[in-house]
Amino acid sequence: MSTDQSQSSTHTLALMGGTFDPIHHAHLIIAEEVRTTLALSQIVFVPAGHPPHKAERGSTPIAHRMAMVELAIASNPHFSISRIEVDRPGPSYLVETLRLLHQQWEPHTRISFIIGWDSLEDFPHWYDPSGILSQLDQLIVVRRPGYTTDLDYLQRLEARLPGLHERLLIVEIPQLDISSTNLRQRVASGRTIKYQTPEAVERYIIENGLYRPPS
Ligand code: ATP
Ligand code: MG
Helix, strand or coil: CCCCCCCCCCCEEEEEEECCCCCCHHHHHHHHHHHHHCCCCEEEEEECCCCCCCCCCCCCCHHHHHHHHHHHHCCCCCEEECCCCCCCCCCCCHHHHHHHHHHHCCCCCEEEEEEEHHHHHHHHHCCCHHHHHHCCCCEEEECCCCCCCCHHHHHHHHHHCCCHHHHEEECCCCCCCCCHHHHHHHHHCCCCCECCECHHHHHHHHHCCCCCCCC
């Protein structure tokens, strides 16, 4: 990544993890809104190489998913992309990613992780959630259309996971009902995805024949 390693000041980064199959405007708006609201130095997009929870469907080859993220973030100097989960064989466990990044990046780097409400509901089932939390500055939660922001659920979760209460932070973002699943379905059935993802990503999908049903 392109963080200036020579500075000794504290770097505050947030990771935006995801399958990005494909990346869309909700991902980008979340990242920018969180960055500016919390005055973070950078957002690092971390595409999952081998998503542990999405094995059944089988995701688009990582080279395509990476290329689309690169196209989408190109115009934002505060956004970068990490290959850390891509270059590692086996399932992409966040606890391991964080351990490696803390080793790689300079000691003053504070790392947070952005998670949508749907993924938060899944978070207790991720590998070693307590190990993840202990390595995070903040777990930044964003609401998502279609998923009720159940504060009782949050309280139960906080009771189950020590360390969550002190780290959890909800950041308000403009709500956009966009999902990669819907984009894939739209392409497969010949419907438009214009304005749901950057134009360069839309072009990439068309040029590479992604998400089209096998003929
Ligand atoms: P898929 O439908 O394939 O699961 P997705 O749209 O959920 O794709 P992911 O790559 O799975 O995108 O998500 C990456 C992160 O972005 C997750 O934390 C997810 O909760 C969050 N996210 C994605 N879309 C939205 C949205 N529209 N609003 C809020 N959070 C979102
Ligand atoms: Mg998802």
